[in-house]
Amino acid sequence: MKKTTIALLTGLLSLTAQAENIAIVGGYVHTLSAQGSLDNGTVLIRDGRIEAVGQAIDIPAHFRVIDAKGKIVTPGLIGAYTSVGLVEVSSSAGTVDASYAPQDFSKAGAALDVSYAINPDNSVVDVSRIEGFTLAATGMSNTHSLFGGQGAIISLGDRDNLVKPRAFMSLAVDNHGADDVGGSRAALWPQIENAFAEAQSLNGKVLGPKDEWHGQLSKADVNALIPVVNGQMLLVVDARRASDIRQVLAFKARHAKIKLALLRATEGWRLADEIAAAGVPVILDPEPNLPYAFDMLGSTMANAGRLAEAGVALSIGVETHNLRLATQHAGNAVANGLPWQDGLAALTINTAKLFGIDKDFGSLEKGKVADVVIWSGDPLEAMQAPEQVLIDGEPIKMESRQTKLRDRYLNLNSDTPHQYMRP
Amino acid sequence: MKKQQYTGRLLMATLALAVVAGCGKKNEPEQAPLVEINRDPYPSTYQALASETTLITNVSILDGLGGQIDNGAVLFKDGKIVQVGQNIPPSEGAKVIDGKGKWVTPGIIDVHSHLGVYATPDGPSHSDGNEATKPVTAQVWAEHSIWPQDPGFRRALAGGVTSLQILPGSANLVGGRSVTVKNLPGRTIQDMKFPDAPYGLKMACGENPKRVYGDKGGPATRMGNVAGYRQAWADAQDYQRKWDKYVEEHKAGKNPTPPKRDLTLDTLAGVLNGDILVHMHCYRADDMGTMLDLMKEFNYQITSFQHAVESYKIADRLATDKVCSAMWADWWGFKMEAYDGIRENIPMVHKAGACAIVHSDSDLGIQRLNQEAAKALGDGQRAGIDISKAEAWQWLSANPAKSLGIFDKTGSLEAGKNADLVLWSADPFSTYAQAERVYIDGGLAFDRQNPASWPVSDFELGQPGEGDVK
Numbered sequence: 056m057k058k059t060t061i062a063l064l065t066g067l068l069s070l071t072a073q074a075e076n077i078a079i080v081g082g083y084v085h086t087l088s089a090q091g092s093l094d095n096g097t098v099l100i101r102d103g104r105i106e107a108v109g110q111a112i113d114i115p116a117h118f119r120v121i122d123a124k125g126k127i128v129t130p131g132l133i134g135a136y137t138s139v140g141l142v143e144v145s146s147s148a149g150t151v152d153a154s155y156a157p158q159d160f161s162k163a164g165a166a167l168d169v170s171y172a173i174n175p176d177n178s179v180v181d182v183s184r185i186e187g188f189t190l191a192a193t194g195m196s197n198t199h200s201l202f203g204g205q206g207a208i209i210s211l212g213d214r215d216n217l218v219k220p221r222a223f224m225s226l227a228v229d230n231h232g233a234d235d236v237g238g239s240r241a242a243l244w245p246q247i248e249n250a251f252a253e254a255q256s257l258n259g260k261v262l263g264p265k266d267e268w269h270g271q272l273s274k275a276d277v278n279a280l281i282p283v284v285n286g287q288m289l290l291v292v293d294a295r296r297a298s299d300i301r302q303v304l305a306f307k308a309r310h311a312k313i314k315l316a317l318l319r320a321t322e323g324w325r326l327a328d329e330i331a332a333a334g335v336p337v338i339l340d341p342e343p344n345l346p347y348a349f350d351m352l353g354s355t356m357a358n359a360g361r362l363a364e365a366g367v368a369l370s371i372g373v374e375t376h377n378l379r380l381a382t383q384h385a386g387n388a389v390a391n392g393l394p395w396q397d398g399l400a401a402l403t404i405n406t407a408k409l410f411g412i413d414k415d416f417g418s419l420e421k422g423k424v425a426d427v428v429i430w431s432g433d434p435l436e437a438m439q440a441p442e443q444v445l446i447d448g449e450p451i452k453m454e455s456r457q458t459k460l461r462d463r464y465l466n467l468n469s470d471t472p473h474q475y476m477r478p
Numbered sequence: 479m480k481k482q483q484y485t486g487r488l489l490m491a492t493l494a495l496a497v498v499a500g501c502g503k504k505n506e507p508e509q510a511p512l513v514e515i516n517r518d519p520y521p522s523t524y525q526a527l528a529s530e531t532t533l534i535t536n537v538s539i540l541d542g543l544g545g546q547i548d549n550g551a552v553l554f555k556d557g558k559i560v561q562v563g564q565n566i567p568p569s570e571g572a573k574v575i576d577g578k579g580k581w582v583t584p585g586i587i588d589v590h591s592h593l594g595v596y597a598t599p600d601g602p603s604h605s606d607g608n609e610a611t612k613p614v615t616a617q618v619w620a621e622h623s624i625w626p627q628d629p630g631f632r633r634a635l636a637g638g639v640t641s642l643q644i645l646p647g648s649a650n651l652v653g654g655r656s657v658t659v660k661n662l663p664g665r666t667i668q669d670m671k672f673p674d675a676p677y678g679l680k681m682a683c684g685e686n687p688k689r690v691y692g693d694k695g696g697p698a699t700r701m702g703n704v705a706g707y708r709q710a711w712a713d714a715q716d717y718q719r720k721w722d723k724y725v726e727e728h729k730a731g732k733n734p735t736p737p738k739r740d741l742t743l744d745t746l747a748g749v750l751n752g753d754i755l756v757h758m759h760c761y762r763a764d765d766m767g768t769m770l771d772l773m774k775e776f777n778y779q780i781t782s783f784q785h786a787v788e789s790y791k792i793a794d795r796l797a798t799d800k801v802c803s804a805m806w807a808d809w810w811g812f813k814m815e816a817y818d819g820i821r822e823n824i825p826m827v828h829k830a831g832a833c834a835i836v837h838s839d840s841d842l843g844i845q846r847l848n849q850e851a852a853k854a855l856g857d858g859q860r861a862g863i864d865i866s867k868a869e870a871w872q873w874l875s876a877n878p879a880k881s882l883g884i885f886d887k888t889g890s891l892e893a894g895k896n897a898d899l900v901l902w903s904a905d906p907f908s909t910y911a912q913a914e915r916v917y918i919d920g921g922l923a924f925d926r927q928n929p930a931s932w933p934v935s936d937f938e939l940g941q942p943g944e945g946d947v948k
Contacts, residue, residue: 143811146813344845346598349599356947437853438853438855460818460820
């Protein structure tokens with residue numbers, strides 16, 4: 056597989072011209088746009104972008120036709136909170152770029168930047184994309200610091216993997232977040248407020264090596280927080296119990312400029328109207344419904360449905376190696392009260408909007424990048440799967456090392472030792 | 479496999495020896511009574527809920543044996559299944575449930591759970607699953623750790639799980655005894671114990687034991703692991719011989735001193751006798767290959783490999799040696815020995831004629847094992863493996879029941895078996911299907927339509943979300 060080096064200096068897409076133009080015809084097309092869902096729809100793809108979507112569209116000459124009759128067509132799915140590209144094997148084997156033991160350079164963790172660490176050859180990439188995931192928000196999972204570092208949006212295609220570096224800053228205000236800064240929320244929140252006060256005090260000026268600085272944060276950390284306090288970088292806050300979520304909403308009210316999303320919001324259903332009124336989106340895995348800690352006592356699979364009913368925009372897809380199961384997560388949210396369309400939106404357009412990439416991604420609309428999935432059936436159903444995934448308008452090889460292992464061992468009665476077999 | 483029946487023989491010998499002792503020769507010292515080991519010192523106190531005679535009609539049935547009946551009916555009474563078929567006339571006083579559009583299956587049996595031994599809330603206070611103090615701890619029993627108030631039991635019930643095996647963790651070469659329970663709430667674990675189910679023994683291959691003991695005196699390697707199992711079995715054989723000798727001498731009218739009881743070796747000898755079933759955590763095909771020889775070297779049977787992520791590489795050999803594989807649908811990559819996990823593992827094991835089981839090892843996975851089977855079935859079908867839904871349900875009930883030694887009582891919808899069954903709102907291979915009614919021994923243990931009837935763990939009383947839909 057050909058994957059080019061990440062262009063770290065740019066967050067812009069630089070699509071080169073595509074060799075092939077494609078028309079996907081006959082499928083049931085969920086556009087996730089104002090066009091809604093179209094029976095017998097056509098999606099035209101030229102030079103890696105969507106040229107048109109509709110029901111009565113003439114197919115121009117020289118377009119390769121992919122017949123999707125009887126199939127479901129959706130935008131490519133977007134992992135909402137992952138460490139894709141950062142972790143090969145999490146335990147006792149490596150590589151694990153998603154965890155960090157604090158050093159002086161960044162004791163608060165804000166300066167960590169995963170855009171330098173993304174590995175497009177990470178096996179999770181192929182495993183996830185053949186299951187319909189074409190983009191992922193990826194970040195640190197464990198920093199033992201106040202902040203969880205700066206995450207990025209990556210494409211799982213063969214080119215231009217870094218779609219948006221420094222797309223979000225992570226923060227945890229749950230039990231774990233308190234544990235990372237001395238064991239108490241009474242210490243956690245003053246530290247957060249202090250960090251914001253220090254960053255605000257710079258008035259947008261990035262500190263240089265010779266600048267005098269008397270704050271408690273390191274220069275690297277305080278500089279990294281400037282776009283957060285200015286509202287240019289999304290702050291993703293892991294909060295679980297109702298009182299912590301209230302603190303987050305109050306924090307947002309105190310810092311009107313910031314752009315903020317909740318992560319998990321386990322007891323969000325208890326104050327769904329307040330979250331909706333504050334215009335705060337929620338990233339969640341709808342399945343955990345057990346009191347794993349005393350800040351998750353009210354966990355229920357009904358959370359997603361109740362939040363959506365109150366008008367909260369949801370994103371689903373909190374996983375790494377099995378990010379591909381986010382379709383099942385969404386399906387179970389639907390089984391427990393989430394409207395089906397909201398379930399699909401939580402895997403696509405909502406997440407694109409959340410990370411500010413909806414100009415290019417998240418729906419099947421004219422001008423957007425042609426990340427498209429053709430499914431055997433309802434994407435949220437356990438027995439269905441993608442039959443073809445297109446990224447940047449290119450049909451990808453529906454292959455991973457897992458499919459190769461499968462094909463090698465499908466026939467056990469071989470005279471040839473299996474290592475000679477290269478499916 | 480034929481085993482030496484040392485404890486069985488002990489029991490049978492007792493009466494005869496008492497008579498011999500009564501008319502013993504005058505010159506010999508009086509014979510002390512035979513010392514025997516109580517094999518069930520913590521007996522089940524399980525009591526089924528009241529069972530209403532019930533007829534479910536117009537329903538799609540998967541019988542758990544590979545059969546499907548469309549527009550069928552199931553009748554159960556006094557806790558037992560009476561009849562499964564197409565047309566069953568309503569018997570007098572039977573509650574009739576119209577199952578139109580719905581499905582009935584045998585209750586799901588999870589062979590791999592840590593509910594109660596790693597209860598929620600998580601934390602050191604509830605970490606009761608690994609006696610990680612030395613590599614061979616066959617003396618510990620999972621049932622002595624289980625907290626019956628773990629909220630996870632109730633969640634699993636709502637997912638259609640009627641029985642489950644609770645195992646110690648996999649830190650140790652030999653982790654200890656497992657226990658099979660009914661998924662009905664009880665005040666003590668004995669209230670949940672599945673009557674007359676055999677004990678299991680948890681063992682573990684590969685990375686975990688060597689990681690846990692690598693800097694605690696070993697084993698530090700896979701070869702160290704294997705040496706550890708071999709020595710444990712050799713010690714058990716020695717122990718077995720001592721008891722055999724003791725019983726033989728007693729039988730001959732002598733007055734032997736009984737061997738000192740060793741709780742570790744009691745359990746290991748129980749395996750060599752064939753009384754205790756081995757469930758062994760193994761991921762890699764080569765690890766499993768070594769274990770197949772190990773069990774032959776010491777003449778015991780491994781009932782199942784647990785997790786068995788690479789069973790697809792040696793499924794033919796697992797079929798020959800009659801070892802089940804208890805598997806996830808798609809977990810992979812969290813450690814090196816899980817790196818080669820593939821989505822078609824379960825159907826490929828099934829296709830090779832080996833025993834395939836869907837297991838959870840998770841308090842979330844246990845809530846939707848039907849979906850795990852659905853994913854595996856869909857993936858298998860796409861890979862060209864022709865398996866029906868009816869056949870696939872064997873992974874969830876019959877094969878687990880066989881591997882736990884309870885298939886004579888549950889695991890399929892057959893007349894005379896326990897009425898452990900689930901009425902699903904729709905095809906249970908759909909993500910949207912929910913367990914609507916869950917019956918255990920004919921008693922209605924869960925009724926989704928009646929929130930007032932839902933069991934609530936003591937822990938969740940008076941807490942946010944008490945009695946909420948979960």
